[in-house]
Amino acid sequence: MKIITDLSHYRKMEYPNLVLALGNFDGFHRGHQEIVRFVTDEARKIKGTAAVLTFKQHPRRVLAHGDAPTILTSMMHKLYLLHQASIELCFLLDFSAEFARTGADEFVRHVLMGSLGVKEVCLGFNAHFGNDRRGNAAFMKPYAAKGDFKFHEIKSVMVGSEVASSTLIRKVIQQGDLGKAQMLLGKPYSFFGEAVSGHGRGKMLGYPTANLDTHSETMPPEGIYAVWIRVIDCEMVESSAGWHDFRVNKTGKLLSGVMYYGKCPTFEKDGKPVPEVHILDYHDELKGALVEVTVGACIRGERTFTDQESLCEQIEKDVTIAKKWLDEHPIFRIS
Structure with a gap:
């Protein structure tokens, strides 16, 4: 593409x-x-x-x-x-x-x-x-x-009785109605983000995660989600003055994962909500990669834990539930 x-560099003839x-x-x-x-x-x-x-x-x-x-x-x-x-x-x-x-x-x-x-x-x-x-x-x-x-x-x-519109989709995603968002979008809701360094808490807890610098701003409510993740290698390359080529160099394999979106209240009091993803059975480095996260289902809402041990126990349960949901709901129609 x-x-x-x-437009001054465009030649309509x-x-x-x-x-x-x-x-x-x-x-x-x-x-x-x-x-x-x-x-x-x-x-x-x-x-x-x-x-x-x-x-x-x-x-x-x-x-x-x-x-x-x-x-x-x-x-x-x-x-x-x-x-x-x-x-x-x-x-x-x-x-x-x-x-x-x-x-x-x-x-x-x-x-x-x-x-x-x-x-x-x-x-x-x-x-x-x-x-x-x-x-x-x-x-x-x-x-x-x-x-x-x-x-x-x-x-x-x-x-149904509603017009598919960006305004309505923003509303239902922010309300956590992912099923309705999927019907309006014609596919599950997804967003792009760049994998960046975080505090390393996930790795410390036994579930390494990649923090995401999201390139969009509409997110579902804070909580734990079953997601699909893939690396998208695409770029805009300047070809001449005012002109660029949009190139998709490689689309990675679809991977199953768990996303936490929240403020980490167990560790911080006034944090900013950040999405971070743990990819199941994946051990390669993601830092710096552009990834697409497709949000499947909410596992649970945000919670504060009294100690690290109870948090680890809950993470293990979350991963088990997410894996089961993803196994039972193969993704479809990802463009």
């Missing part, structure tokens, strides 16, 4: 049949998947290029001034999922305060038509753009009627 971070989806794609849930599937199918029909335009920052992080949502999918995770979904071109732009002042009409004329020369544009049913939020399906249809480009409004994906 090619990534363009500076090289991509005459550009089929473009606009969106944040946070979580890459079933609604997003439907949009991307339409784009790739449409590009194939007209022998064009399947593309998305998205942002490095969630727009509300720039606009909300402290009242922004937590992120479901980090930038690298989002790029990985778009790559796996066969997107060929990703316009990855900075959403700055200056960019936020761009009006919907200016964005369509100067960016979509002027810089990109789009052939077709796809937008989700409730998506908005522009400083006045006028940019939506109704706003786009007159451009399509004049023949400036073809426009497609992608309908919502319903799960």
